[in-house]
Amino acid sequence: MISSWRRRRTSRRAANKHNLEETLNMELSIPNHFRCPISLDLMKDPVTLSTGITYDRESIETWLESGNKTCPITNQVLINLEPIPNHTIRRMIQEWCVENRSFGVERIPTPRIPVSSVLVSDILSKIMNARVREDRDGCEELVKKIKELAKDSERNRRCIVSNGAGNIIAATFESFSNGSFDENRSVLEGILSALTCIFPLDSEAKSYLGSPPSLRCMIWFLESKSLSGRRNAVLAIKELLSSDQNIIQGLSEIDGAMEELFKLVKEPICPITTKSSLLIIFHLFSSSSLPGKERIMAKFAEMGLVSLLLEILVDSERSICEKALGVLDGICGCDEGREKAYSHALTIPIVVKKMLRVSDLATELSVSILWKLGKNEKREEGLVHVEALQVGAFQKLLLLLQVGCSERTKEKATDLLKMLNLHRDRLECIDTLDFKNLKRPF
Numbered sequence: 001m002i003s004s005w006r007r008r009r010t011s012r013r014a015a016n017k018h019n020l021e022e023t024l025n026m027e028l029s030i031p032n033h034f035r036c037p038i039s040l041d042l043m044k045d046p047v048t049l050s051t052g053i054t055y056d057r058e059s060i061e062t063w064l065e066s067g068n069k070t071c072p073i074t075n076q077v078l079i080n081l082e083p084i085p086n087h088t089i090r091r092m093i094q095e096w097c098v099e100n101r102s103f104g105v106e107r108i109p110t111p112r113i114p115v116s117s118v119l120v121s122d123i124l125s126k127i128m129n130a131r132v133r134e135d136r137d138g139c140e141e142l143v144k145k146i147k148e149l150a151k152d153s154e155r156n157r158r159c160i161v162s163n164g165a166g167n168i169i170a171a172t173f174e175s176f177s178n179g180s181f182d183e184n185r186s187v188l189e190g191i192l193s194a195l196t197c198i199f200p201l202d203s204e205a206k207s208y209l210g211s212p213p214s215l216r217c218m219i220w221f222l223e224s225k226s227l228s229g230r231r232n233a234v235l236a237i238k239e240l241l242s243s244d245q246n247i248i249q250g251l252s253e254i255d256g257a258m259e260e261l262f263k264l265v266k267e268p269i270c271p272i273t274t275k276s277s278l279l280i281i282f283h284l285f286s287s288s289s290l291p292g293k294e295r296i297m298a299k300f301a302e303m304g305l306v307s308l309l310l311e312i313l314v315d316s317e318r319s320i321c322e323k324a325l326g327v328l329d330g331i332c333g334c335d336e337g338r339e340k341a342y343s344h345a346l347t348i349p350i351v352v353k354k355m356l357r358v359s360d361l362a363t364e365l366s367v368s369i370l371w372k373l374g375k376n377e378k379r380e381e382g383l384v385h386v387e388a389l390q391v392g393a394f395q396k397l398l399l400l401l402q403v404g405c406s407e408r409t410k411e412k413a414t415d416l417l418k419m420l421n422l423h424r425d426r427l428e429c430i431d432t433l434d435f436k437n438l439k440r441p442f
Contacts, residue, residue: 028103034093037073038063045111046090047083051076054086057111061155085113115149115156120163131172134179139172140187147194157198166201169194170208177213181220188217192232199239210240210247215254222260231273234264238276241283248287251280252296258284262303265312271320274312278323281305285330298336305331306340306347313350321358325351325365332372341373348373348387355396356403363400364409371412374419385423394420 036043036056045057051071055063060083063072070077090110097107123142130139146165150157173191176184195201201209208214221233240247251257264277284296305327312324328351331337341347348370355366370388377384388394397413397420405413 028100028105031096033089034096042108043089043093044108046086046093048086049083050079054089055083057083057114082116082118085111112152114153115159117159117163120146120149120160120165124163124165124168127168127172131175136176136184136187139176140190143169143172143187143190143194147190147197150194150197161198166195166198166205167208169198170201170205170214173217174208174211174214177211177217181217189221189226189229189232192218192221192236193228196232196235199235201239206240206244206247209236210244210250212250215247215250219251219254219257219260222264223256227269230264231269234261234273234276234280238279241280245287245289248283249290252284252290252292258296258299259303262300262305262308265305266308271317275320275323278320278327282323282326282330285327285333294334297331297334301331301334301336301340304340306337307344310344310346310350313354314346318358318362321354322362322365325354325362325369329365329368329372332369338373338376341369342377342384348384348393349391352388352391352393352396355393356400360405364406367397367400367405367409367412367416371416374416385420388416389420389423394424 030042033054034042036046036059037053038055038059041056043054043056046054047057047060048054049060049071051074053071053073055072060072064081069081090108094107094110097105101107123145127139127142127146130142146160146169150160169191173188173195176188176191181188195209215237218233218237221229224230237251241251261277261281264273265281268274281300284290285293287293290296309324309328309331313321313328316324328341332341351366351369355363357363370393373384374388394417397417400413401410
Protein backbone atom coordinates (compact mmCIF):
# COMPACT_ATOMS: atom_id res chain seq x y z
CA MET A 1 0.00 0.00 0.00
CA ILE A 2 2.81 2.35 0.90
CA SER A 3 4.75 1.44 -2.22
CA SER A 4 1.71 2.16 -4.47
CA TRP A 5 1.30 5.61 -2.83
CA ARG A 6 4.95 6.35 -3.47
CA ARG A 7 4.57 5.32 -7.11
CA ARG A 8 1.56 7.63 -7.56
CA ARG A 9 3.44 10.53 -5.94
CA THR A 10 6.47 9.94 -8.18
CA SER A 11 4.31 9.81 -11.29
CA ARG A 12 2.55 13.07 -10.35
CA ARG A 13 5.90 14.83 -9.86
CA ALA A 14 7.13 13.60 -13.21
CA ALA A 15 3.94 14.82 -14.91
CA ASN A 16 4.23 18.28 -13.26
CA LYS A 17 7.86 18.56 -14.31
CA HIS A 18 6.95 17.62 -17.86
CA ASN A 19 4.16 20.21 -17.99
CA LEU A 20 6.51 22.88 -16.62
CA GLU A 21 9.13 22.10 -19.27
CA GLU A 22 6.48 22.33 -21.99
CA THR A 23 5.32 25.69 -20.64
CA LEU A 24 8.84 27.09 -20.55
CA ASN A 25 9.56 25.84 -24.06
CA MET A 26 6.49 27.56 -25.51
CA GLU A 27 7.38 30.50 -27.71
CA LEU A 28 5.79 33.71 -26.46
CA SER A 29 4.23 35.65 -29.32
CA ILE A 30 4.29 39.46 -29.07
CA PRO A 31 1.18 41.07 -30.62
CA ASN A 32 2.04 42.92 -33.82
CA HIS A 33 0.51 46.20 -32.66
CA PHE A 34 2.88 46.12 -29.66
CA ARG A 35 5.94 45.98 -31.93
CA CYS A 36 7.74 49.03 -33.30
CA PRO A 37 7.46 49.07 -37.13
CA ILE A 38 11.12 50.12 -37.33
CA SER A 39 12.92 47.89 -34.80
CA LEU A 40 10.21 45.14 -34.66
CA ASP A 41 10.86 44.98 -30.90
CA LEU A 42 8.37 45.45 -28.08
CA MET A 43 7.78 49.19 -27.71
CA LYS A 44 8.93 50.70 -24.41
CA ASP A 45 7.82 54.27 -25.06
CA PRO A 46 5.18 54.28 -27.85
CA VAL A 47 4.65 57.62 -29.60
CA THR A 48 2.41 58.56 -32.52
CA LEU A 49 3.31 60.78 -35.47
CA SER A 50 0.97 63.18 -37.26
CA THR A 51 0.26 60.37 -39.78
CA GLY A 52 -1.32 58.24 -37.03
CA ILE A 53 1.39 55.55 -37.04
CA THR A 54 2.84 54.53 -33.65
CA TYR A 55 6.56 53.86 -33.15
CA ASP A 56 8.94 53.37 -30.25
CA ARG A 57 10.32 56.80 -29.30
CA GLU A 58 14.00 55.81 -29.54
CA SER A 59 13.59 54.38 -33.05
CA ILE A 60 11.57 57.24 -34.54
CA GLU A 61 13.78 59.92 -32.97
CA THR A 62 16.83 58.25 -34.52
CA TRP A 63 14.98 58.33 -37.85
CA LEU A 64 14.11 62.02 -37.52
CA GLU A 65 17.57 63.04 -36.26
CA SER A 66 19.05 61.49 -39.40
CA GLY A 67 17.35 64.24 -41.40
CA ASN A 68 14.23 62.37 -42.50
CA LYS A 69 11.01 64.42 -42.64
CA THR A 70 8.62 61.63 -43.68
CA CYS A 71 6.77 58.81 -41.95
CA PRO A 72 8.71 55.54 -42.44
CA ILE A 73 5.55 53.52 -43.10
CA THR A 74 3.33 55.85 -45.16
CA ASN A 75 6.17 57.96 -46.62
CA GLN A 76 3.99 61.05 -46.07
CA VAL A 77 5.68 64.36 -45.25
CA LEU A 78 5.27 65.05 -41.53
CA ILE A 79 3.36 68.20 -40.64
CA ASN A 80 4.74 68.14 -37.09
CA LEU A 81 8.03 66.54 -36.08
CA GLU A 82 7.05 66.35 -32.39
CA PRO A 83 5.87 62.76 -31.62
CA ILE A 84 2.90 62.47 -29.24
CA PRO A 85 3.00 59.87 -26.41
CA ASN A 86 0.48 57.07 -26.97
CA HIS A 87 -0.63 56.36 -23.40
CA THR A 88 -3.34 53.87 -24.46
CA ILE A 89 -0.93 51.55 -26.25
CA ARG A 90 1.63 51.94 -23.47
CA ARG A 91 -0.92 50.85 -20.81
CA MET A 92 -1.99 47.89 -22.98
CA ILE A 93 1.65 46.81 -23.32
CA GLN A 94 2.17 47.10 -19.56
CA GLU A 95 -0.95 44.95 -18.90
CA TRP A 96 0.26 42.37 -21.40
CA CYS A 97 3.65 42.26 -19.68
CA VAL A 98 1.99 41.64 -16.28
CA GLU A 99 -0.17 38.86 -17.72
CA ASN A 100 2.88 37.11 -19.18
CA ARG A 101 5.31 37.58 -16.32
CA SER A 102 5.35 33.81 -15.84
CA PHE A 103 7.26 33.67 -19.11
CA GLY A 104 9.92 36.01 -17.74
CA VAL A 105 8.47 39.18 -19.32
CA GLU A 106 9.22 42.26 -17.22
CA ARG A 107 6.74 45.11 -17.04
CA ILE A 108 8.01 48.15 -18.95
CA PRO A 109 8.33 51.22 -16.71
CA THR A 110 6.19 54.27 -17.35
CA PRO A 111 8.53 56.58 -19.33
CA ARG A 112 9.07 60.17 -18.38
CA ILE A 113 7.73 62.53 -21.01
CA PRO A 114 10.68 64.40 -22.61
CA VAL A 115 10.69 68.16 -22.84
CA SER A 116 9.18 69.76 -25.94
CA SER A 117 10.47 72.70 -27.97
CA VAL A 118 7.32 74.62 -27.04
CA LEU A 119 8.01 74.25 -23.32
CA VAL A 120 11.70 75.20 -23.70
CA SER A 121 10.83 78.27 -25.77
CA ASP A 122 8.28 79.31 -23.15
CA ILE A 123 10.81 79.03 -20.30
CA LEU A 124 13.48 80.91 -22.26
CA SER A 125 11.00 83.68 -23.04
CA LYS A 126 10.22 84.01 -19.35
CA ILE A 127 13.96 84.17 -18.57
CA MET A 128 14.37 87.07 -20.99
CA ASN A 129 11.43 88.89 -19.40
CA ALA A 130 12.82 88.29 -15.91
CA ARG A 131 16.18 89.68 -17.07
CA VAL A 132 14.57 92.85 -18.36
CA ARG A 133 12.68 93.30 -15.08
CA GLU A 134 15.86 92.45 -13.11
CA ASP A 135 13.85 89.79 -11.30
CA ARG A 136 16.65 87.81 -9.66
CA ASP A 137 14.46 85.27 -7.86
CA GLY A 138 12.26 84.59 -10.87
CA CYS A 139 15.25 84.22 -13.17
CA GLU A 140 17.02 81.89 -10.75
CA GLU A 141 13.95 79.64 -10.53
CA LEU A 142 13.55 79.45 -14.30
CA VAL A 143 17.24 78.72 -14.89
CA LYS A 144 17.07 75.98 -12.26
CA LYS A 145 14.19 74.43 -14.22
CA ILE A 146 16.28 74.47 -17.42
CA LYS A 147 19.15 72.79 -15.57
CA GLU A 148 16.90 70.04 -14.18
CA LEU A 149 15.44 69.34 -17.61
CA ALA A 150 18.91 69.23 -19.22
CA LYS A 151 20.22 66.79 -16.62
CA ASP A 152 17.15 64.57 -16.92
CA SER A 153 18.18 63.08 -20.28
CA GLU A 154 20.48 63.63 -23.24
CA ARG A 155 17.44 64.13 -25.47
CA ASN A 156 16.25 66.97 -23.26
CA ARG A 157 19.70 68.55 -23.34
CA ARG A 158 19.79 68.47 -27.14
CA CYS A 159 16.32 70.00 -27.34
CA ILE A 160 17.31 72.81 -24.96
CA VAL A 161 20.52 73.55 -26.87
CA SER A 162 18.77 73.53 -30.26
CA ASN A 163 16.32 76.18 -29.02
CA GLY A 164 19.12 78.68 -28.31
CA ALA A 165 19.27 78.32 -24.54
CA GLY A 166 23.02 78.96 -24.48
CA ASN A 167 22.73 82.46 -25.97
CA ILE A 168 19.85 83.54 -23.75
CA ILE A 169 21.32 82.19 -20.50
CA ALA A 170 24.80 83.58 -21.28
CA ALA A 171 23.28 87.00 -22.06
CA THR A 172 21.42 86.82 -18.76
CA PHE A 173 24.67 86.08 -16.94
CA GLU A 174 26.31 89.13 -18.53
CA SER A 175 23.32 91.30 -17.63
CA PHE A 176 23.43 90.41 -13.93
CA SER A 177 27.25 90.65 -13.97
CA ASN A 178 26.94 94.38 -14.51
CA GLY A 179 25.21 94.75 -11.13
CA SER A 180 26.38 94.16 -7.59
CA PHE A 181 28.09 90.79 -7.22
CA ASP A 182 27.00 90.39 -3.60
CA GLU A 183 23.35 91.02 -4.47
CA ASN A 184 23.38 88.85 -7.61
CA ARG A 185 25.66 86.08 -6.33
CA SER A 186 22.89 83.50 -6.00
CA VAL A 187 21.35 84.01 -9.44
CA LEU A 188 24.78 84.22 -11.09
CA GLU A 189 25.85 80.94 -9.51
CA GLY A 190 22.62 79.29 -10.66
CA ILE A 191 23.09 80.56 -14.22
CA LEU A 192 26.71 79.39 -14.32
CA SER A 193 25.68 75.96 -13.06
CA ALA A 194 23.01 75.69 -15.77
CA LEU A 195 25.46 76.75 -18.48
CA THR A 196 27.83 73.90 -17.64
CA CYS A 197 25.02 71.46 -18.49
CA ILE A 198 24.61 72.76 -22.06
CA PHE A 199 28.24 73.03 -23.21
CA PRO A 200 29.58 73.49 -25.83
CA LEU A 201 28.45 77.06 -26.47
CA ASP A 202 28.35 78.79 -29.84
CA SER A 203 30.31 81.96 -30.66
CA GLU A 204 27.47 84.33 -29.71
CA ALA A 205 27.05 82.78 -26.26
CA LYS A 206 30.82 82.89 -25.74
CA SER A 207 30.87 86.59 -26.59
CA TYR A 208 28.39 87.26 -23.76
CA LEU A 209 30.22 85.01 -21.33
CA GLY A 210 33.62 86.39 -22.32
CA SER A 211 32.77 90.05 -21.76
CA PRO A 212 34.84 91.89 -19.09
CA PRO A 213 31.96 91.98 -16.53
CA SER A 214 31.29 88.25 -16.99
CA LEU A 215 34.97 87.34 -16.69
CA ARG A 216 35.31 89.42 -13.50
CA CYS A 217 32.34 87.62 -11.98
CA MET A 218 33.86 84.23 -12.78
CA ILE A 219 37.12 85.25 -11.11
CA TRP A 220 35.11 86.35 -8.07
CA PHE A 221 33.62 82.87 -7.98
CA LEU A 222 37.14 81.40 -8.11
CA GLU A 223 38.01 83.53 -5.09
CA SER A 224 34.91 82.43 -3.18
CA LYS A 225 34.65 79.52 -0.75
CA SER A 226 31.86 77.83 -2.71
CA LEU A 227 33.27 74.62 -4.20
CA SER A 228 30.46 74.33 -6.76
CA GLY A 229 30.89 77.99 -7.74
CA ARG A 230 34.64 77.57 -8.21
CA ARG A 231 34.13 74.37 -10.20
CA ASN A 232 31.53 75.90 -12.53
CA ALA A 233 33.61 79.05 -13.02
CA VAL A 234 36.76 77.21 -14.07
CA LEU A 235 34.74 74.97 -16.44
CA ALA A 236 33.19 78.05 -18.04
CA ILE A 237 36.57 79.77 -18.45
CA LYS A 238 38.02 76.64 -20.04
CA GLU A 239 35.11 76.58 -22.50
CA LEU A 240 35.84 80.19 -23.48
CA LEU A 241 39.61 80.01 -23.90
CA SER A 242 39.52 77.23 -26.46
CA SER A 243 38.44 79.59 -29.25
CA ASP A 244 39.05 83.31 -28.63
CA GLN A 245 42.44 84.99 -28.15
CA ASN A 246 40.80 88.23 -26.99
CA ILE A 247 39.22 86.41 -24.04
CA ILE A 248 42.65 85.06 -23.08
CA GLN A 249 44.00 88.59 -22.98
CA GLY A 250 41.01 89.79 -20.98
CA LEU A 251 41.51 87.03 -18.44
CA SER A 252 45.22 87.78 -18.05
CA GLU A 253 44.46 91.41 -17.21
CA ILE A 254 42.12 90.62 -14.29
CA ASP A 255 43.76 90.94 -10.87
CA GLY A 256 43.87 87.69 -8.93
CA ALA A 257 43.10 85.44 -11.91
CA MET A 258 46.51 83.76 -12.05
CA GLU A 259 46.68 83.30 -8.27
CA GLU A 260 43.30 81.56 -8.21
CA LEU A 261 44.20 79.27 -11.11
CA PHE A 262 47.39 78.29 -9.30
CA LYS A 263 45.39 77.67 -6.12
CA LEU A 264 43.01 75.33 -7.98
CA VAL A 265 45.96 73.23 -9.13
CA LYS A 266 47.60 73.28 -5.70
CA GLU A 267 44.38 72.57 -3.78
CA PRO A 268 42.31 70.50 -6.23
CA ILE A 269 38.56 70.17 -5.86
CA CYS A 270 38.24 67.23 -8.25
CA PRO A 271 40.13 65.84 -11.28
CA ILE A 272 37.88 67.82 -13.66
CA THR A 273 38.82 71.17 -12.10
CA THR A 274 42.51 70.21 -12.08
CA LYS A 275 42.43 69.38 -15.79
CA SER A 276 40.48 72.55 -16.58
CA SER A 277 42.90 74.74 -14.60
CA LEU A 278 45.91 73.21 -16.32
CA LEU A 279 44.29 73.73 -19.73
CA ILE A 280 43.59 77.39 -18.97
CA ILE A 281 47.20 77.95 -17.88
CA PHE A 282 48.37 76.12 -21.01
CA HIS A 283 46.32 78.48 -23.20
CA LEU A 284 47.85 81.46 -21.39
CA PHE A 285 51.35 80.13 -22.09
CA SER A 286 50.75 79.06 -25.69
CA SER A 287 48.93 82.18 -26.94
CA SER A 288 51.23 83.72 -29.53
CA SER A 289 49.49 87.11 -29.61
CA LEU A 290 49.19 87.61 -25.85
CA PRO A 291 51.12 90.72 -24.73
CA GLY A 292 53.20 90.23 -21.61
CA LYS A 293 53.26 86.44 -21.94
CA GLU A 294 56.79 86.26 -20.56
CA ARG A 295 55.65 88.24 -17.51
CA ILE A 296 52.75 85.85 -16.95
CA MET A 297 54.99 82.78 -17.15
CA ALA A 298 57.52 84.41 -14.82
CA LYS A 299 54.77 85.13 -12.31
CA PHE A 300 53.59 81.52 -12.32
CA ALA A 301 57.21 80.39 -11.91
CA GLU A 302 57.64 82.62 -8.87
CA MET A 303 54.46 81.20 -7.34
CA GLY A 304 56.05 77.72 -7.48
CA LEU A 305 54.22 76.22 -10.46
CA VAL A 306 57.25 74.19 -11.65
CA SER A 307 57.60 72.40 -8.33
CA LEU A 308 53.85 71.81 -8.18
CA LEU A 309 53.78 70.32 -11.67
CA LEU A 310 56.59 67.91 -10.84
CA GLU A 311 54.70 66.76 -7.76
CA ILE A 312 51.63 66.12 -9.93
CA LEU A 313 53.70 64.18 -12.48
CA VAL A 314 55.05 61.78 -9.87
CA ASP A 315 51.72 59.97 -9.61
CA SER A 316 48.90 61.07 -11.90
CA GLU A 317 46.63 59.49 -14.48
CA ARG A 318 47.25 59.87 -18.20
CA SER A 319 45.08 62.93 -18.94
CA ILE A 320 46.38 65.02 -16.04
CA CYS A 321 49.94 63.90 -16.80
CA GLU A 322 49.69 65.10 -20.42
CA LYS A 323 48.27 68.47 -19.38
CA ALA A 324 50.88 68.94 -16.65
CA LEU A 325 53.67 68.18 -19.14
CA GLY A 326 52.12 70.66 -21.59
CA VAL A 327 52.16 73.41 -18.96
CA LEU A 328 55.72 72.49 -17.90
CA ASP A 329 56.82 72.65 -21.53
CA GLY A 330 55.27 76.10 -21.81
CA ILE A 331 56.82 77.52 -18.65
CA CYS A 332 60.25 76.20 -19.67
CA GLY A 333 60.04 78.66 -22.54
CA CYS A 334 60.97 81.53 -20.20
CA ASP A 335 64.18 82.11 -18.24
CA GLU A 336 62.47 82.11 -14.84
CA GLY A 337 60.72 78.81 -15.54
CA ARG A 338 63.93 77.14 -16.68
CA GLU A 339 65.80 78.37 -13.59
CA LYS A 340 63.17 76.79 -11.36
CA ALA A 341 63.40 73.57 -13.37
CA TYR A 342 67.22 73.52 -13.16
CA SER A 343 67.12 73.95 -9.40
CA HIS A 344 64.63 71.13 -8.78
CA ALA A 345 66.24 67.74 -8.23
CA LEU A 346 63.37 65.76 -9.77
CA THR A 347 62.96 67.66 -13.04
CA ILE A 348 65.16 65.53 -15.31
CA PRO A 349 64.38 62.11 -13.71
CA ILE A 350 60.61 62.66 -13.89
CA VAL A 351 60.60 64.05 -17.43
CA VAL A 352 62.77 61.22 -18.74
CA LYS A 353 60.61 58.72 -16.85
CA LYS A 354 57.51 59.87 -18.74
CA MET A 355 59.08 59.23 -22.13
CA LEU A 356 57.67 56.11 -23.85
CA ARG A 357 55.56 55.32 -20.80
CA VAL A 358 52.38 57.40 -20.79
CA SER A 359 51.38 58.25 -24.37
CA ASP A 360 52.76 59.58 -27.65
CA LEU A 361 51.75 63.10 -26.64
CA ALA A 362 53.47 62.81 -23.27
CA THR A 363 56.61 61.54 -24.99
CA GLU A 364 56.68 64.47 -27.42
CA LEU A 365 56.18 66.97 -24.61
CA SER A 366 58.92 65.33 -22.53
CA VAL A 367 61.35 65.55 -25.45
CA SER A 368 60.42 69.22 -25.93
CA ILE A 369 61.04 69.98 -22.24
CA LEU A 370 64.44 68.24 -22.30
CA TRP A 371 65.35 70.03 -25.51
CA LYS A 372 64.54 73.46 -24.04
CA LEU A 373 66.48 72.72 -20.85
CA GLY A 374 69.45 71.27 -22.74
CA LYS A 375 69.56 73.97 -25.41
CA ASN A 376 69.57 76.77 -22.84
CA GLU A 377 72.00 75.16 -20.39
CA LYS A 378 74.57 77.88 -19.56
CA ARG A 379 76.65 76.05 -16.98
CA GLU A 380 80.00 74.79 -18.24
CA GLU A 381 79.60 71.48 -16.42
CA GLY A 382 76.54 70.64 -18.51
CA LEU A 383 74.73 69.29 -15.45
CA VAL A 384 71.44 68.84 -17.30
CA HIS A 385 73.10 66.69 -19.96
CA VAL A 386 74.96 64.59 -17.40
CA GLU A 387 71.85 64.03 -15.31
CA ALA A 388 69.85 63.09 -18.40
CA LEU A 389 72.50 60.52 -19.29
CA GLN A 390 72.40 59.12 -15.75
CA VAL A 391 68.68 58.36 -15.96
CA GLY A 392 68.84 56.77 -19.43
CA ALA A 393 67.73 59.61 -21.70
CA PHE A 394 70.22 58.69 -24.44
CA GLN A 395 68.86 55.16 -24.84
CA LYS A 396 65.26 56.34 -24.79
CA LEU A 397 65.90 58.93 -27.46
CA LEU A 398 67.56 56.33 -29.69
CA LEU A 399 64.60 54.01 -29.19
CA LEU A 400 62.17 56.83 -29.93
CA LEU A 401 63.83 57.43 -33.29
CA GLN A 402 63.52 53.73 -34.06
CA VAL A 403 59.83 53.33 -33.15
CA GLY A 404 58.90 56.58 -34.88
CA CYS A 405 57.62 60.03 -33.95
CA SER A 406 56.61 63.32 -35.56
CA GLU A 407 59.14 65.25 -37.65
CA ARG A 408 59.34 68.07 -35.14
CA THR A 409 60.00 65.68 -32.26
CA LYS A 410 62.50 63.77 -34.39
CA GLU A 411 64.48 66.97 -34.96
CA LYS A 412 64.53 67.76 -31.24
CA ALA A 413 65.47 64.19 -30.33
CA THR A 414 68.34 64.26 -32.84
CA ASP A 415 69.53 67.59 -31.49
CA LEU A 416 69.36 66.24 -27.92
CA LEU A 417 71.41 63.16 -28.88
CA LYS A 418 74.14 65.42 -30.25
CA MET A 419 74.19 67.41 -27.01
CA LEU A 420 74.23 64.30 -24.80
CA ASN A 421 76.86 62.57 -26.90
CA LEU A 422 79.42 65.19 -25.85
CA HIS A 423 79.10 64.03 -22.21
CA ARG A 424 78.71 60.26 -22.62
CA ASP A 425 82.27 59.55 -21.52
CA ARG A 426 81.59 61.08 -18.09
CA LEU A 427 78.83 58.92 -16.64
CA GLU A 428 76.03 56.76 -17.90
CA CYS A 429 73.36 54.61 -16.32
CA ILE A 430 70.65 52.59 -18.06
CA ASP A 431 67.27 51.85 -16.52
CA THR A 432 66.32 48.71 -18.42
CA LEU A 433 62.88 48.54 -16.80
CA ASP A 434 61.80 51.45 -18.98
CA PHE A 435 62.19 49.28 -22.10
CA LYS A 436 60.46 46.16 -20.80
CA ASN A 437 57.66 44.86 -23.05
CA LEU A 438 58.09 47.85 -25.42
CA LYS A 439 57.15 46.86 -28.97
CA ARG A 440 57.81 48.67 -32.21
CA PRO A 441 54.59 49.60 -34.08
CA PHE A 442 54.44 48.52 -37.70
